[in-house]
Amino acid sequence: MWTMLRACVCALGSEGVRVMMESALTARDRVGVQDFVLLENHTSEAAFIENLRKRFKENLIYTYIGSVLVSVNPYKELEIYTKQHMERYRGVNFYEVSPHIYAVSDNAYRSMRTERRDQCILISGESGAGKTEASKKILQYYAVTCPASEQVQTVKDRLLQSNPVLEAFGNAKTLRNDNSSRFGKYMDIQFDFRGAPVGGHILNYLLEKSRVVHQNHGERNFHIFYQLIEGGEEDLLRRLGLERNTQQYQYLVKGNCPKVSSINDRNDWKAVRKALSVIGFNDDEVEELLNIIASVLHLGNVQFGAEESGNAYITTDTQIKYLARLLGVEGSILKEALTHKKIIAKGEELMSPLNSEQAASARDALSKAVYGRTFTWLVNKINLSLAYKDDLYPLSKNASVIGLLDIYGFEVFQQNSFEQFCINYCNEKLQQLFIELTLKSEQEEYESEGITWEPVQFFNNKIICDLVEEKFKGIISILDEECLRPGDASDLTFLEKLENTVGGHAHFVTHKLADGKTRKVMGREEFRLLHYAGEVNYNVNGFLDKNNDLLFRNLKEVRALGLTVLFCCVNAHHTSSLCCSSILTQCFDREELTDKKRPETTATQFKNSLAKLMEILMSKEPSYIRCIKPNDAKQAGRFDEVLIRHQVKYLGLMENLRVRRAGFAYRRRYEVFLQRYKSLCPDTWPNWKGRLADGVSTLVKHLGYKPEEYKLGRSKIFIRFPKTLFATEDALEVRKHSLATKLQACWRGYSQKSKYLKMRHSAILIQAWWRGILALREAKRRRTAADTIRRFIKGFIYRKQPRCPENEYFLDYVRYSFLMNLWRNLPKTVLDKSWPTPPPALTEASEQLRNLCMQNMVWTYCKRISPERKHQLEQKLVASEIFKDKKDNYPQSVPKLFASTRLNGEEISPKVPNAHEPCHPVFPCISVSSLSDGLFVLHVPCEDNKQKGDVVLQSDHVIETLTKVAICADKINNVNISQGSIKFTVGRGKEGVIDFTPGSELLVTKAKNGHLSVTAPRLNSR
């Protein structure tokens, strides 16, 4: 099987491996492994760095070493911090998604909630590696994803807004980072039982106070000074006696770097003012805080001259004036305090003048003290505002905590001083904690899984921690001793003492103790510590001064320095109307001033605060974020291998990896492993019914794992080599394709079938409903029909009765149907005489309707008729009057209208006088036969001698001719229609006769009796 798997993978080749999600292990060729424990060659630093490089090129800035997150600063905004990303990581198993700071945050949050165990996230890395950004991302993640209420929202806002304030007062532009945190920060976020943030607390460590009075070239003082000068309102600056020009202030010009392109002081000022009010500072407090900031600037501008005696005197009175006003002390006291020191000689206090150099350093010491203490006051004030209020959250008695540690990483410069010593000591402590906790948790896991613990070889740095911190024998103790020793203690005597006391220590070397080779790279004023991360040379110059808190350490000097000022301040606060800054009053406690007990040195203070921090961290479950800076130029996309190798070494990442990989490269809970790979074995696919451990065992046996390649614990499988896992992963990738096809087919079939079933069901449902509706309609229709029929029959039976409920329907129906029938069959023309038979009840109405209808038709007909046609019809009417039922060929003439073209009035008029003229009869009458012939006789009166007799004429249109002639001659009543013969006059009294007889055809002959015989066919029998 194993060979088969490998063959499968080979057949696919690198091209065949489909690159899917970044989280897929199969994408490792392109994007490297997302967990360094999966590196084949886990001891190789080159392989480690190559993996980082591959991922960095793809903008994958996060990689795990087990549960440790390695983060490379991208120096550009990546689209991986959106709300969607936060949602993606919320509540998801750590290993199911690609490495991200949100995964670490969510994991810590979930562990806190489910296991009710306090958590801490330790962020380390060198300056500019992205620690502060990382801590902000974590805070934002909690602010967005944790449950919220109105009160919780206030806490969330304050937690978020504490950052800009602390950054303004504690961050500065350095050569390495434009926003470098110059203090260490540990922040607790408190959550109530619902997981909502209800409070917070901040611890600050080792603020770099020296920056207040001096900055290296290209660096700046703390941001707040520039923000105030650039962004402060005119009014405010006037009140503070400041000018809007940073170049005016000695404390701001040392680094010769007033402006930084990546920083907008004016906008930042607005953000800080807003943040201060969110946190709960009132206007007076803000004003007082700014008074102190302005005082520091004025203090920096206080200059000293030298009298002839060498004593210092103040040359800048304006500054004293402002300082007196801002601090609320009298100018003369201030002047004296800055130029004198109080010494106690034989129990008596005396004022001894300082020279100008001493006065300047006293002034700087005062500035540092004031700024440093104000910073601590600010942190305390923020803490008060973040403090989780019992009365507000009564249900949050048992708040759980997630701590965030944003602290300087290992520092190695050309010249390393007291600060680097403290910082590197802090990192030694953190490394010790890390090793202890990681090994402990590894060992615990093995134990709980019932797997034999194989001892891991690792470098235990306790020896170095002891070298630094051991009581009486440690470097800090020796330093303290030297600081307190009366006499001529100096940095070099301290070095000597070190050589004498810890000279033989394996991790300590000085120039004197070193071999020839080492000597070459060490100065005489240096000592070297062999830290777990590498060797660092520390220059002892300034160690004593820095360890002594000048203001308090040396009582003699204390009196001489600012304490006098502050003493005056405090007194003034109590005695005069002048109001000394209440912030300073809180910062410099009166009791502290009068307390004769020796205050702690800086190193001891730091050691103690570190011990407390370790205690805090030990009580919590840690998560680690190791930040790496890819280049010194703050450039995106540049991967400087040398710089990174250096950090990998100093962050102890290879050591991390070695510890983590000591036993097994990969471990997963049985259910997770089985769930992922069960498809690779027929026995476990699709589901394993038995115990999980048996399932995993069956699966790995089927896959051909060799016994030395894995171990089965109580709840987890441990795989020793990454290659074993990768081969399994590759096999899964191959299997996925066939599974995907099968799944697709099944799914398609299933989805189509369910679609079909759904449709079918719907169709049946619709059908049933529709049928029901149809049946209801049919039933209703039948019922109505039966009712109608019943009513009809009943009506029919009662039809003869007067109108009553039984017959009214029938009667109405009969009327209605008659009327409807009438409406459909109304006569179309006046000649159409048809008319439906009405029911008895409507006889009268029918008759009236019929008349109306006829009138209407006639009226319509008449309206449509033209004058010519009317004239023609009038002629036809005349013809009818004359000939109807009298002459045989009249009916034939009826349909044909008289044509005016044949004979009109004008043509007739020359011979026949007009009817309208005075009666002058031309002829008395006209005779015509009743047969169908066309003969007619115009009888001419005989008294007219000129007349030659009657006129016998023949016309093819005899009806028309005679009608027109009769009309023209006004002889309508004088047309004789004769049945047999017509007599006519033939000139001078002579008479002729025309005999008409019916015959078969028209024949005109002269009869023997001299008559004219006309035979005409009979067309109509009368």
Ligand SMILES: Nc1ncnc2c1ncn2[C@@H]1O[C@H](COP(=O)(O)OP(=O)(O)OP(=O)(O)O)[C@@H](O)[C@H]1O
């Ligand atoms: N995840 C990130 N995405 C984008 N830019 C980042 C990220 N992390 C850091 N940076 C960039 O790097 C700069 C330095 O980061 P940051 O201030 O967090 O460093 P630091 O480790 O806190 O340094 P220091 O020790 O000096 O305080 C940031 O101002 C920002 O420009």
Ligand SMILES: [Mg+2]
């Ligand atoms: Mg920082």
